[in-house]
Amino acid sequence: MKQHQAIKSRYPDAVLLFRVGDFYETFKEDALIASKVLGITLTKRANGAASHIELAGFPHHSLDTYLHKLVKAGHRVAICDQLEDPKAVKGIVKRGVTEIVTPGVAVNDKLLENKSNNFLAAVYLDEKENGIAFLDISTGEFFVAQGNMEYMDKLLQSFQPSEVLVGKGKQRLFREALDQKYYTFPLEDWIFQHHYGYETLMRHFDTQSLKGYGIEEWPAATIAAGAALHYLKDTEHPHIQHINSIQRITATEFLWMDRFTIRNLELMQSPVENGYTLLQAMDHTITPMGSRLLKRWIIFPLSDKTQIEQRLEWVTVFIREQDAADECRKHLRQIGDIERLAAKVPLKKISPREVIQLGRSLRHCAAIKELAATMDKAIAPLTAGIDLCTDIQDTITSQLNEEAPVAINKGGAIKEGVHEELDQLRKIAYSGKEYLLQIQQAESQRTGIPSLKVAFNNVFGYYLEVTNTHKDKVPSEWIRKQTLANAERYITPELKEYEEKILGAEEKIASLELQIYDGLVDKLQTALGRMQQNAQAVARIDCLLSFAHIAKEYQYCRPQISEDQVLDIMLGRHPVIEQHLQPGDTYVANDILLNKEEQQVIILTGPNMSGKSALLRQTALITLMAHVGSYVPATAAVIGLTDKIFTRVGASDNLSGGESTFMVEMNETASIVNNLSARSLILLDEIGRGTSTYDGISIAWALVEHIHGHQHKPKTLFATHYHELNELEHKLPRVKNYHITHKETGNKVIFLRKLEPGGSRHSFGIQVARMAGMPASLTDRANEILAVLEEKHADNAPVEKIKKMPVQNFQLNIFDGLGEDLRRIQTQLFTVDINTLTPVEALLKLNELKDIVKVYQ
Numbered sequence: 001m002k003q004h005q006a007i008k009s010r011y012p013d014a015v016l017l018f019r020v021g022d023f024y025e026t027f028k029e030d031a032l033i034a035s036k037v038l039g040i041t042l043t044k045r046a047n048g049a050a051s052h053i054e055l056a057g058f059p060h061h062s063l064d065t066y067l068h069k070l071v072k073a074g075h076r077v078a079i080c081d082q083l084e085d086p087k088a089v090k091g092i093v094k095r096g097v098t099e100i101v102t103p104g105v106a107v108n109d110k111l112l113e114n115k116s117n118n119f120l121a122a123v124y125l126d127e128k129e130n131g132i133a134f135l136d137i138s139t140g141e142f143f144v145a146q147g148n149m150e151y152m153d154k155l156l157q158s159f160q161p162s163e164v165l166v167g168k169g170k171q172r173l174f175r176e177a178l179d180q181k182y183y184t185f186p187l188e189d190w191i192f193q194h195h196y197g198y199e200t201l202m203r204h205f206d207t208q209s210l211k212g213y214g215i216e217e218w219p220a221a222t223i224a225a226g227a228a229l230h231y232l233k234d235t236e237h238p239h240i241q242h243i244n245s246i247q248r249i250t251a252t253e254f255l256w257m258d259r260f261t262i263r264n265l266e267l268m269q270s271p272v273e274n275g276y277t278l279l280q281a282m283d284h285t286i287t288p289m290g291s292r293l294l295k296r297w298i299i300f301p302l303s304d305k306t307q308i309e310q311r312l313e314w315v316t317v318f319i320r321e322q323d324a325a326d327e328c329r330k331h332l333r334q335i336g337d338i339e340r341l342a343a344k345v346p347l348k349k350i351s352p353r354e355v356i357q358l359g360r361s362l363r364h365c366a367a368i369k370e371l372a373a374t375m376d377k378a379i380a381p382l383t384a385g386i387d388l389c390t391d392i393q394d395t396i397t398s399q400l401n402e403e404a405p406v407a408i409n410k411g412g413a414i415k416e417g418v419h420e421e422l423d424q425l426r427k428i429a430y431s432g433k434e435y436l437l438q439i440q441q442a443e444s445q446r447t448g449i450p451s452l453k454v455a456f457n458n459v460f461g462y463y464l465e466v467t468n469t470h471k472d473k474v475p476s477e478w479i480r481k482q483t484l485a486n487a488e489r490y491i492t493p494e495l496k497e498y499e500e501k502i503l504g505a506e507e508k509i510a511s512l513e514l515q516i517y518d519g520l521v522d523k524l525q526t527a528l529g530r531m532q533q534n535a536q537a538v539a540r541i542d543c544l545l546s547f548a549h550i551a552k553e554y555q556y557c558r559p560q561i562s563e564d565q566v567l568d569i570m571l572g573r574h575p576v577i578e579q580h581l582q583p584g585d586t587y588v589a590n591d592i593l594l595n596k597e598e599q600q601v602i603i604l605t606g607p608n609m610s611g612k613s614a615l616l617r618q619t620a621l622i623t624l625m626a627h628v629g630s631y632v633p634a635t636a637a638v639i640g641l642t643d644k645i646f647t648r649v650g651a652s653d654n655l656s657g658g659e660s661t662f663m664v665e666m667n668e669t670a671s672i673v674n675n676l677s678a679r680s681l682i683l684l685d686e687i688g689r690g691t692s693t694y695d696g697i698s699i700a701w702a703l704v705e706h707i708h709g710h711q712h713k714p715k716t717l718f719a720t721h722y723h724e725l726n727e728l729e730h731k732l733p734r735v736k737n738y739h740i741t742h743k744e745t746g747n748k749v750i751f752l753r754k755l756e757p758g759g760s761r762h763s764f765g766i767q768v769a770r771m772a773g774m775p776a777s778l779t780d781r782a783n784e785i786l787a788v789l790e791e792k793h794a795d796n797a798p799v800e801k802i803k804k805m806p807v808q809n810f811q812l813n814i815f816d817g818l819g820e821d822l823r824r825i826q827t828q829l830f831t832v833d834i835n836t837l838t839p840v841e842a843l844l845k846l847n848e849l850k851d852i853v854k855v856y857q
Helices: 002-010 028-038 060-072 150-158 168-179 194-205 219-234 260-262 278-282 287-299 305-320 322-333 340-341 354-375 375-383 389-397 421-430 432-445 470-471 493-525 528-553 575-579 612-628 661-674 691-709 722-731 763-771 777-788 799-803 820-831 839-856
Strands: 015-020 023-027 043-046 052-059 078-080 095-101 120-124 130-136 141-147 163-167 182-185 453-457 461-466 479-483 486-489 560-562 565-574 590-595 601-605 636-640 644-648 680-685 715-719 735-745 748-757
Touching: 002 052, 002 095, 015 028, 015 095, 015 661, 015 680, 023 028, 023 060, 023 661, 028 052, 028 060, 028 820, 043 287, 052 060, 060 078, 095 421, 095 691, 095 839, 120 219, 130 219, 130 432, 141 150, 150 168, 150 260, 163 168, 163 219, 163 601, 168 182, 182 219, 194 219, 194 260, 219 680, 260 644, 278 287, 278 479, 278 528, 278 612, 287 528, 287 612, 305 322, 305 375, 305 528, 305 560, 305 612, 322 354, 322 528, 340 354, 340 528, 354 493, 354 528, 354 636, 375 528, 389 493, 389 763, 421 493, 432 453, 432 461, 432 493, 461 470, 461 493, 470 486, 565 612, 575 612, 590 612, 590 748, 601 691, 601 722, 612 680, 612 715, 636 820, 661 680, 691 715, 691 722, 763 777, 820 839
Parallel strands: 015 078, 120 163, 163 182, 560 636, 601 715, 601 735, 644 680, 680 715
Antiparallel strands: 015 023, 023 052, 043 052, 078 095, 120 130, 130 141, 453 461, 461 486, 479 486, 565 590, 565 636, 735 748
């Protein structure tokens, strides 16, 4: 317990799993946590003269099962192992923490999702410039960036780190300025110093400066990156040679979307339970590396025309050369998660079976490179980074069995012929039965005992058993060990010698296999960079093949990327809605044209539920997909290079932050207005609806005027219910009215979802309310009020009329909603004149009503 206390004092904020024999035990407050989170039994044990202490434990081989439950529950876990062999030590075995597992530094497969990165983020906050680093220890990816607080917020939302490191003195600022839902861990402020971060990075990468990584002049990013590496050392992760590069994220290199836009367009997550996202619509990748890369491509679309065209050309080749693309996909299906397998090499956590999978994956990488050589030359740059890794493939193939075990200590991982001594020991250990049979036959012939048997038990080891019938034939040199009712057991020097050989062989085999395997893993370590390079190349090919697949499957077109500030989409569709239509339904496609000359701002009106929001979103998604390098859901599209997409779609409260729907709306709109550029695309939906009608119209009107008159003339789609805004078409030259069509049949409205020029004057809100199942009495009353409001004899007439309108009597009527028979009762009761009714007539009337009720029942 003293030993436990000493170790626990060094890691007070972690649940300490303390190895005792075949169990991991937890004590005191850790035991309370473990029993609650893991559902294991809490017991008590007397601690000498002290009082009882709580205790909870589980078998060591169940570590993977229980570890991920503790970490998922938000606990840091320190794993304390025995550092010596208990057989070789007298007294208390030396123990020490071999690893600290936290949400951000998990490498266990059960803690990781195949298709998602597990990023640890470090944030450095400063008045001048903020820095941020994202590090995935499970893949070796390392990204840094620096900029203002809004940029930090956007990056955190985009990367969704599992854990965020922040200086102790900056915790409050982090909570106030950035989102609060991250799992954070405070580090001492001295770690966030430039000289310390710079030295940490140079020491890790073994360089004289950071110029080669392009972050020499990025002090804030350097500080954050240094803090992330420091944390890995703090959590007992010394072997991180697979983190061999660092990439900078420069805001200007990508199409900018603020976090509101990423949320509003439902790129990664949908606010609706089981809702669909753009990622799901585009993700037909086969490998985990491809899936993770696609997420980054969607969040960080390209802004450079040459790079976009390059990706589009690759997709075109894959569509054109269908057979080769299909063959390529077959190889991808055989490739494992090279990034994560390679990352396990320096951590010494890779199993023989995973090494076999790594070898197989490298073979298929080489096959993809050979296949690409037969395709269009445009594909060549894609596969240029693939290294054949023949030396590594040969080493794995020559040393490991194809059916290798899940752990090296299970035995049988190393092939025959690799090590002579190992082969001999295996013969002794596993061909023992034949040798024992030879001894049995030889002794049986020599002594003339036909029923002689060789057997084994844990007490004597190997022995000879002779029945009482033949015990007089036993030679004098045999040593008697046990007498049974009808037999006796003996040992011989030869048997003892063989026994030592067999028992010693098994230990030696395990030791030799481990030695050979460690040598193999060391050799793999020399090729880490090459394997990671292959993983990146395969991920790119996987993403582009996914684009080719959806383009062919859903008849997408190749967009034309233009330097002009234009957006011309012919028969565009919403990529997500289209994929999830009911069988037999077809998506109603629409044209959109926005340019700087005639049609800079479109005011879009139309009924509720007609598809205004879908049209806005599809315009943004088509622009975004084009910048990612994908074909787009349209028959033709000219997409002007866009540097920023802004959206203000939907409404939601931020109650925990003390902000109303309207305040959230105004925050998002302010962010748009203050960051406009000449190449921006702006999509606004229902601006101003969170406040009173006249306030809302005023804000919306002023906003359209501001955007129209802005020096950059940004392309804008403005959906609204304020039909008054249709007047702007006559006042501002580059504003055009459009509406989404509908058809009325009786009291019903059919939404045709087709975009047409001209404004709409009707919202059909009451019809939509009826379709939603509102009571007829309520919608009829709404129509009455609407009729009064729509009378415009004078400016204040609607207001005056509404003031004078009598309030509807909402006294409940017991006959409301009842059947026809009870309606007859109601009619009869109201027609009876009680003043002239005789007692007999009253009884007869009551009997008549009773008969009606019987029928009703």
